[in-house]
Amino acid sequence: MKNKEADSLLKFIDASPTPYHAVQNIAKELRDAGAEELKENESWNCEAGKSYYVIRNDSSIIGFKIPSQENAKASAFNIVAAHTDSPCLKLKPMKKDKVGNYQQWGVEIYGGVLLNSWLDRDLCLSGRVSYVQNGELNHKLISIDDKFFRVPQLAIHLDREVNKGLKLNAETHMVPVIGLESKNELDSEILKKTAVKGLKQEDIKSVDLFFHDALESTYGGLNDEFIYAPRIDNLAMSHAAYRALNNFSSKSKVSMVALFDHEEVGSESAQGACSNFLSSTLERIALCIGNEREDYLKMLSESFLISADMAHALHPNYMERHDGEHRPLINQGPVIKTNARQRYATDSRTFARFAMFCDQAKVKYQVFAGRNDIPCGSTVGPLVSSRLGMDTLDVGNPQLSMHSIREMAGSEDHKQMIKVFGEMFKE
Ligand SMILES: [Zn+2]
Numbered sequence: 001m002k003n004k005e006a007d008s009l010l011k012f013i014d015a016s017p018t019p020y021h022a023v024q025n026i027a028k029e030l031r032d033a034g035a036e037e038l039k040e041n042e043s044w045n046c047e048a049g050k051s052y053y054v055i056r057n058d059s060s061i062i063g064f065k066i067p068s069q070e071n072a073k074a075s076a077f078n079i080v081a082a083h084t085d086s087p088c089l090k091l092k093p094m095k096k097d098k099v100g101n102y103q104q105w106g107v108e109i110y111g112g113v114l115l116n117s118w119l120d121r122d123l124c125l126s127g128r129v130s131y132v133q134n135g136e137l138n139h140k141l142i143s144i145d146d147k148f149f150r151v152p153q154l155a156i157h158l159d160r161e162v163n164k165g166l167k168l169n170a171e172t173h174m175v176p177v178i179g180l181e182s183k184n185e186l187d188s189e190i191l192k193k194t195a196v197k198g199l200k201q202e203d204i205k206s207v208d209l210f211f212h213d214a215l216e217s218t219y220g221g222l223n224d225e226f227i228y229a230p231r232i233d234n235l236a237m238s239h240a241a242y243r244a245l246n247n248f249s250s251k252s253k254v255s256m257v258a259l260f261d262h263e264e265v266g267s268e269s270a271q272g273a274c275s276n277f278l279s280s281t282l283e284r285i286a287l288c289i290g291n292e293r294e295d296y297l298k299m300l301s302e303s304f305l306i307s308a309d310m311a312h313a314l315h316p317n318y319m320e321r322h323d324g325e326h327r328p329l330i331n332q333g334p335v336i337k338t339n340a341r342q343r344y345a346t347d348s349r350t351f352a353r354f355a356m357f358c359d360q361a362k363v364k365y366q367v368f369a370g371r372n373d374i375p376c377g378s379t380v381g382p383l384v385s386s387r388l389g390m391d392t393l394d395v396g397n398p399q400l401s402m403h404s405i406r407e408m409a410g411s412e413d414h415k416q417m418i419k420v421f422g423e424m425f426k427e
Pocket of ligand 1 (some may be wrong): 233234309310
């Protein structure tokens with residue numbers, strides 16, 4: 001069941017090893033569809049019918065379309081929010097003390113990593129390099145994608161009990177091997193990949209680099225019904241959001257995608273969902289199209305936010321982990337997530353509105369509620385809705401292996417979700 005949208009998603013994931021790369025690629029897609037970039041430190045001038053995007057700190061991006069109807073005062077915002085980051089191993093600032101003749105570099109565990117999935121994988125290293133040249137501070141994205149690193153698992157002969165349950169120490173067992181001792185150290189490879197003429201080692205002041213899987217994404221299953229890829233959570237929903245924004249327009253409402261970094265570590269950062277990035281962007285747009293502050297607050301109360309983050313599909317080998325009646329199936333459509341403790345922002349009003357979008361798009365939907373004895377995760381939905389007081393619900397497509405280095409989801413579900421987002425952006 002290969003299809004154009006899933007093809008496009010797999011390409012996007014492979015080209016986006018870090019949130020920085022994801023944002024760069026999304027910005028390009030929005031630009032190719034006619035959007036212009038706005039800078040937060042400049043004055044904005046938004047025109048009816050045009051689309052724009054704004055980036056904060058290279059890793060969060062908000063894209064939006066101004067309604068085509070002139071003077072669409074006190075209209076509303078229709079938003080899909082998702083996140084650009086995924087659990088991974090982040091390079092520590094200083095390299096590790098030498099053991100034997102190995103070159104190693106310590107890592108921090110970024111987010112809720114399924115540690116075992118990172119063992120014995122071919123790893124590459126990508127991210128952002130900050131350097132000073134001729135007294136000027138610069139930043140550049142790099143990807144060391146032609147050298148492969150590894151976190152080797154201990155042989156079974158040295159741990160006979162391992163199959164009774166693998167125990168990994170996040171500090172001592174997860175340190176990647178970069179190579180053997182040689183003159184070519186990781187620093188010199190980073191300098192080479194930064195590829196700036198005349199740049200010296202000491203000019204590189206700091207890096208944000210993340211290890212990631214080297215293997216290309218692919219379809220899977222007898223009938224290509226699956227996709228196998230890293231970072232499906234949540235590049236899949238980021239991709240679905242901007243594809244829908246590019247394909248659909250509204251006459252009277254501002255359509256928007258808000259894609260945040262740092263969801264996997266709690267969203268508390270300058271560009272995370274708890275920051276003022278979204279609220280200040282919304283207010284600036286409202287003022288830009290000729291509204292007063294009161295009109296802006298009226299707009300907020302009319303607005304709608306779909307918090308889109310991947311959902312748990314039924315796992316065939318762990319049936320008992322799911323509530324009997326709420327077991328989302330792969331390729332059976334978008335999942336509406338509910339949680340009484342407000343870990344998900346859905347309520348009956350927002351549920352019904354999303355169900356209406358699904359009906360309009362002729363797409364089936366499913367419902368997820370967790371077991372009371374297994375606490376569920378959360379999303380940017382409750383964070384944003386509690387700050388902005390906006391009608392919000394949580395949805396996502398079903399997937400397996402969430403937070404593994406290599407996840408899996410359905411190839412059909414992806415295009416269905418894009419259609420449903422489109423129904424909202426047409427409103
Ligand atoms: Zn997620």
